[in-house]
Amino acid sequence: MRTKKQKIQLFLKITFGILAVGLSLLFFFRNSILERALARIDAKLTRDYQCEFHVKSAEFHGISNIEFRDISLVPKKADTLICIKYLNTSVNFWHLLLGTVQLGKLEINQGYIQLVKNKNGLNFDAFLKRKKEEKTDDQQVNYAKLAYRILSKTLNLVPTDMNVKGFAFRMDDMGNQVIFDFLQLQLENKKLQFLIQVKEDDTKQNWSISGFADPRERKANLTFFNTQNDSIRLPYLAKKIHLKTSFKTIHFNLENLDMSGGELHIDGFTSIEDFKINHAKIAKNDVLIKKARFDYRFVFGARFMAIDSTSQVKINDIKCVPYLSYINDTDKIVAFKWNIPKMKAQNFITSLPEGLFSHFKGMEAQGNFSYRLNFEFNKSKPDQVVFESKLKPENLKITKYGEADLNKINSEFTYRAIEKGIAQRPILVGQSNVNYTPLDAISPFLQKCVLTSEDPSFFSHRGFITEAFKQSIAKNIRTKKFARGASTISMQLIKNVFLTREKTLSRKLEEILLVYILENNRIASKERMLEVYFNIIEWGPNIYGIGEASHFYFQKKPSDLTLKECLFLATIIPRPKGFMYRFDAEHRLKSFANQQNDFLTRLLLRRNLITPTDTIGYHLPLTISGPAQTFLKSNMSSTPNIDSTAVEDFGL
Helix, strand or coil: CCCHHHHHHHHHHHHHHHHHHHHHHHHHHHHHHHHHHHHHHHHHHHHHHCEEEEEEEEEEECCCEEEEEEEEEEECCCCCCEEEEEEEEEECHHHHHCCCCCEEEEEEEEEEEEEEEECCEECCHHHCCCCCCCCCCHHHCCHHHHHHHHHHHHHHCCCCEEEEEEEEEEEEECCEEEEEEEEEEEEECCEEEEEEEEEECCEEEEEEEEEEEECCCCEEEEEEEECCCCCEECCCHHHHHCCEEEECEEEEEEEEEEEECCEEEEEEEEEEEEEEEECCCCCCCCEEEEEEEEEEEEEECCCEEEECCCCEEEECCEEEEEEEEEEECCCEEEEEEEEEEEEEHHHHHHHCCECCCHHHCCCEEEEEEEEEEEEEEECCCCCCCEEEEEEEEEEEEEEECCCCCHHHHHCCEEECCEECCEECCCEEECCCCCCCCCHHHCCHHHHHHHHHHHCCCCCCCCCCCHHHHHHHHHHHHHHCCCCCCCCCHHHHHHHHHCCCCCCCHHHHHHHHHHHHHHHHCCCCCHHHHHHHHHHHCEEECCEECHHHHHHHHHCCCHHHCCHHHHHHHHHCCCCHHHHHHHECCCCCECHHHHHHHHHHHHHHHHCCCCCHHHHCCCCCCCCCCCCCHHHHHCCCCCCCCCCCCCHHHHHC
16 A cells, blocks of 8 residues: 555656657658648648648657758749748747747848738738638737737747847838848847948948847846937838938837736836938928927727826926826727926926927926816717816016917018918018908898808917817717818918918917917917908908908998808808809809808807897898909809708707
8 A cells, every 4th residue: 555655656657757758759850740841831831822842851869859951931023031040949848838939039141031022022022912701809809918928929929049140131112111120139048249230222220239139037128329429311112102200319228028917018118219210201301309208108908908197208397297098898999198287487498309389499487387188988888078178377478489470460561372382472460451340340141140150269269279179089080070160260370371382280289289378378369360361361262351351342442241152251251262162153152051041140140259130131041242253254163062060060
């Protein structure tokens, strides 16, 4: 009768014996197993990706070390995708028994990967096509487990020891060629040295990535820089999408990647110095951020993913606290928060990215401020958008203006509209101009019509209408396109008088900040702002200001305009150059134009801005009696694309 201790010893002997036999069999048949594995890979690549996969020789050295020679992957009727002369790697045997692949070391000598696009197509196109799979219930996806599985598999494939020589990554996009030559790629004792020579046309750059990297402990601390003490210029993008971008250094740190309590946490930071970007959609000049840093904490749960509010973004001296989350549970909810803690206004101005706020250059301010933005969108309740934007000033005062001197709005000045980058004829905004019309000389009907259609709360808001922003966001998300804006008269005034009509990120950001300064520093009265607005906006082809417009269309003074005429003038503001398309061949207003007029009239009556007596004669035809008649004579019978939602936008 064996004792308990003897039974345990016997069990261990049998277990180790079976394991030894298994290892012996695996050792003797390892090359046969490898050949079969390569054959399965070859068959799969041929069947699913129409690629020819060749390996001249592959054999084990020891139980986990594998040596390959002359590997190639060639898509049918396309350029070679992968070619490697010599590859030696080791696989962690114990992880392999558990069903995971974890590389120990990697040595590559001579080879390349190349991505080619030419008239015959892409040499990697087959790998981009998604396989047809049965639809899965998105509610069953566990984001934390999915992200952890993907990251773990990726990091397990990063060797702990690596030495790569004579390897290149090539790109050829219709003759636009970029070559990344790996002059040195070495990871030893958790120290990474990566030297790359980048060739594009006749230019060469030497990039370096160095620092600490431990793929098993999920930690890294790396610096990316140019060895020639110059900026790193990203290739390919300038030719492909006209985007020029460069930077001095990038520092990347991964401090923690941990799965616990059903949540995945990823912590670290990344920073960049002298980041420069140039694109026509961003700004007309280079945009430079001298220093930026992102201390991040990503959190993944079963049904959500988020950038946690413990994260911090710093742009020069501007500190921001971001929060972004996506919840996919009973409802799909996107939430975004952006807070700027209390800071000095002058530090904010001097920290703005150079080139992005050119009109603020030279501006000086006193006092402090803080800012908070809160946005939330529920896909199941698209009309219940949460949008809160609050700036809290503390003795805030602009003491000196930059290029945009907002004080000029209170005196006579010259205005020149910009069309497609070309300055139009000068318009003198003041009494010296015979067409200039004071606010009290403009028909009250026109003031009410324009305010109702363009900005009904102009006299009560401070530059922005939160509810309009919410409605605009909701509609743009529903239609999946930019179908509606939320521009106030204050914003239109800033855009016309101080900025240009260029559609850039720079112009829009400057517009928002300048509107806030104009409205909240009481630089001009609302009446003065409205008067300037009526005297500078475009009312037709080369027609600026209500003085010119009333003569151009009706040969009248602005004070003599009828309600019908005012309705017409108000409705053409969004598309003044296309006013002629509102008329048919008999010079009568088309159906859609009459519908807009009727809608606006009902709105004016409902808000008690006009009385039923004011509508006497409303149904009489509108007559264009001024020089605008010449445009009607050549009017085409077809109507250009008119926004069918224009009527509903009157009630903002």
